[in-house]
Amino acid sequence: MSERFAVILAAGQGTRMKSKLYKVLHPVMGRPMVKHVIEQVKAAGIREVVTIVGHGAEQVKENIGDESKYALQEEQLGTGHAVVQAEEILKNKSGTTVVVCGDTPLITKETYAALVEHHEREGSKATVLTTEMPDPTGYGRVIRNADGDVERIVEHKDASESEKRVKEINTGTFCFDNEMLFQALQNVSNENAQGEYYLTDVIEILKNQSRKVSAFLIPDANETLGVNDRVALAQAEKIMKQRVNEQHMRNGVTIIDPDQTYIQPGVVIGQDVVIHPGCVISGDTVIESNAVIGPNSEITNCYVDAYTTIRHSVAADSKIGKRVNIGPYTHIRPASDIHDEAKIGNFVEIKKTTIGENSKVSHLSYIGDADVGSNVNVGCGTITVNYDGKNKFLTTIEDDAFVGCNSNLIAPVTIGKGSYVAAGSTITKDVPDDALAVARGRQSNKEGYATKIKNRL
Ligand code: UD1
Ligand code: CA
Numbered sequence: 001m002s003e004r005f006a007v008i009l010a011a012g013q014g015t016r017m018k019s020k021l022y023k024v025l026h027p028v029m030g031r032p033m034v035k036h037v038i039e040q041v042k043a044a045g046i047r048e049v050v051t052i053v054g055h056g057a058e059q060v061k062e063n064i065g066d067e068s069k070y071a072l073q074e075e076q077l078g079t080g081h082a083v084v085q086a087e088e089i090l091k092n093k094s095g096t097t098v099v100v101c102g103d104t105p106l107i108t109k110e111t112y113a114a115l116v117e118h119h120e121r122e123g124s125k126a127t128v129l130t131t132e133m134p135d136p137t138g139y140g141r142v143i144r145n146a147d148g149d150v151e152r153i154v155e156h157k158d159a160s161e162s163e164k165r166v167k168e169i170n171t172g173t174f175c176f177d178n179e180m181l182f183q184a185l186q187n188v189s190n191e192n193a194q195g196e197y198y199l200t201d202v203i204e205i206l207k208n209q210s211r212k213v214s215a216f217l218i219p220d221a222n223e224t225l226g227v228n229d230r231v232a233l234a235q236a237e238k239i240m241k242q243r244v245n246e247q248h249m250r251n252g253v254t255i256i257d258p259d260q261t262y263i264q265p266g267v268v269i270g271q272d273v274v275i276h277p278g279c280v281i282s283g284d285t286v287i288e289s290n291a292v293i294g295p296n297s298e299i300t301n302c303y304v305d306a307y308t309t310i311r312h313s314v315a316a317d318s319k320i321g322k323r324v325n326i327g328p329y330t331h332i333r334p335a336s337d338i339h340d341e342a343k344i345g346n347f348v349e350i351k352k353t354t355i356g357e358n359s360k361v362s363h364l365s366y367i368g369d370a371d372v373g374s375n376v377n378v379g380c381g382t383i384t385v386n387y388d389g390k391n392k393f394l395t396t397i398e399d400d401a402f403v404g405c406n407s408n409l410i411a412p413v414t415i416g417k418g419s420y421v422a423a424g425s426t427i428t429k430d431v432p433d434d435a436l437a438v439a440r441g442r443q444s445n446k447e448g449y450a451t452k453i454k455n456r457l
Helices: 032-041 057-067 081-082 109-120 178-185 201-208 229-251 449-456
Strands: 004-008 048-053 069-072 094-103 127-131 141-144 151-156 167-178 211-216 261-263 279-282 298-300 313-316 330-332 343-346 348-351 362-363 366-368 371-372 383-385 395-397 408-410 412-417
Touching: 004 032, 004 081, 032 048, 032 057, 032 109, 048 057, 057 069, 081 178, 081 371, 094 109, 094 178, 109 127, 109 211, 127 201, 151 178, 151 201, 167 178, 178 201, 201 211, 229 261, 298 330, 330 343, 343 348, 348 362, 366 371, 408 412
Parallel strands: 004 048, 004 094, 048 069, 127 211, 261 279, 279 298, 298 313, 313 330, 330 348, 343 362, 348 366, 366 383, 371 395, 383 408, 395 412
Antiparallel strands: 094 167, 127 167, 141 151, 141 167
16 A cells, blocks of 8 residues: 555635634534544544645644644645645655645545545546535536546636536545656646636646546535535534434434534434434533433533433533433533432532532532532532632532531531531531531511511501
């Protein structure tokens, strides 16, 4: 097998996006589009990747990290000129080079692999990935001769009326013989409607040198969508969303309304999970079998164990055990660890807190920086007073404790095992095991006083 390389074009500003954010950093399903491209190219087995950066070079590099090498294109003089920037890294290497635009986030690893395979099997010097677009406006058209062989690619802006009627388009993805690519690029000129050095001209140049040039046509035009503006961005989002959702459904996940369910690629979902409408599930999230998610929940970087229910809630960077019941309207903030069979109810915020097995925080509480044992009942309206304006302090609530409603637990403080906190208490001292702590004003009743006031009015 010959060596394989990839060049990703990501130096453009993306003028048509009308954005301060560089085009290839616009997210599709929550991830910069260029990251999807690199991920799929690498998954197709191409290890040496060179990304051409220019506009927003630093930010683009920061996003991609060490997944790629970089070459700087200081001035954006066209896609051909962009590829030339990779010459220093790739010249004199023999093998196959895949060139991909950073704005085609939907092309799959299977397609990259099939393209390379076709190119190498045919012994071609250049292979262009093409598709037939119902509306090819804006794309480069693939011009074939009477025998059906590819002759050249003409950009929309340079095309004649009859060429514009061609539906087969250049997806912007190619395979080249590496050495011939850089040789041919030396002959590309900028005499065209946009005054740019077009990569697409390499096809005609090689053809004129009687080199073998071919096209690899894929039937699914959705896959090759190039994102040039926000209309296409929304289309890309929709296509990727649908693709991910269909894969989960085929694997045994019920998605009630796939149009209203956003699952980032890479999220792992077990069998018989049910996802109700309005959910956004992203990052490094795993949802185990039979969990019920949503409606309207946002889950990021969480491990959610089997049979757990999360309704109308937000959870991030946390671990949630088996048969846990969360929501409606719960906020699980980072570094929380909710053990099996716990219940976290409505209008409860949990932060950096462990909730032990079978414990309940059912309503209207803030529990932050706390370590809550098992079988604990935290009454409605309980607050861990964890912050003095400068430092955060820990609250410990030991197993089997019962915290009455509307209590303030002023940290650092420990509520002992099996103890009671009377409703309305402000606890400032540790409560021993099995004790009852009462920390509130005593009630006094003034007989007949209400009537006296009413008479006065
Ligand atoms: C390009 C193709 C067109 C194809 C379409 C597919 C050319 C001349 N045209 O057109 O045939 O149908 O993609 O989506 O190749 N870039 C650079 N440096 C530059 C110019 C562009 O890095 O100097 C990068 C951009 O950041 C972008 C990619 O190359 O990621 C494509 O550029 P873009 O301007 O979007 O090309 P299209 O007009 O879409
Ligand atoms: Ca484009």
